Amino acid sequence: MANATNEDEARTKVREMLEKVGVVMFVTTMPDGTQHARPMAIQKVEGDTVWFFHVAGTPKAQEIRQDSDVLLAASNPSSQDYVSAKGKARTSKDTAKAKALWSESARVWFPKGAEDPELELIAVSITGAEYWDSPSSTALHAYGYVKALATGERPAGGENKKVSF
Numbered sequence: 001m002a003n004a005t006n007e008d009e010a011r012t013k014v015r016e017m018l019e020k021v022g023v024v025m026f027v028t029t030m031p032d033g034t035q036h037a038r039p040m041a042i043q044k045v046e047g048d049t050v051w052f053f054h055v056a057g058t059p060k061a062q063e064i065r066q067d068s069d070v071l072l073a074a075s076n077p078s079s080q081d082y083v084s085a086k087g088k089a090r091t092s093k094d095t096a097k098a099k100a101l102w103s104e105s106a107r108v109w110f111p112k113g114a115e116d117p118e119l120e121l122i123a124v125s126i127t128g129a130e131y132w133d134s135p136s137s138t139a140l141h142a143y144g145y146v147k148a149l150a151t152g153e154r155p156a157g158g159e160n161k162k163v164s165f
Contacts, residue, residue, distance in 0.1 A: 007164070011048075014129040015045045017083040018050060018072070018074055019042065019045050021042075021075065021076050021081070021083070022042055023039050023041050024072040025037040025039060025040075025072070025074070026052070026060075026070065026071075027070060027073065028064060028067070029069065038060070040052050041053075041105075043101040043106070044101050048125055048126045048165045049123050050126065051097075051121060051122070052121070052123075052124070053101070053109065053120070055118050055120070056117075056119070061120065064091055065091070068088045069086065069089075070086070070089045071087075072086075080134035080158065081132070083132075085129040086126070086128050086129070087126040088124070088125045089123070089124045090122070092120070092121050094121055098115070098119055098121060101121075128164050130160070130161065132158065135158055
């Protein structure tokens with residue numbers, strides 16, 4: 001991915017990285033104050049909102065109601081892309097939106113389709129993010145290793161940027 005030169009480009013890059021990875025570790029805070037992470041598939045990234053499907057009535061929904069601050073953590077080691085996005089989550093029952101976001105791969109969890117009574121949406125409004133976009137080719141890694149060995153210096157680590165939404 002190309003280096004982002006301004007905040008708008010950085011926000012776009014965060015959105016693209018999240019979409020490309022597709023599955024994030026979705027972190028909530030439990031009632032006792034500890035954090036809980038679980039993998040969740042992104043249905044869509046629209047502007048500053050990341051959409052998920054989940055089964056209604058799960059502890060995750062209760063955790064979101066008690067503390068809407070969440071963290072989405074994603075990595076793609078093969079391309080050396082990493083992103084962490086914080087935001088505010090909310091749950092909703094919106095059949096029209098579920099239909100708009102629907103893909104057949106979701107039928108595994110929701111056999112009755114977008115109108116499944118157990119399907120609930122989670123919308124995360126991103127408030128900030130940080131990403132790391134490192135060179136991913138074997139040749140570049142080999143060069144970095146040789147440079148570190150020969151000079152005792154770290155190679156350029158790629159792009160790292162914090163961005164507000």
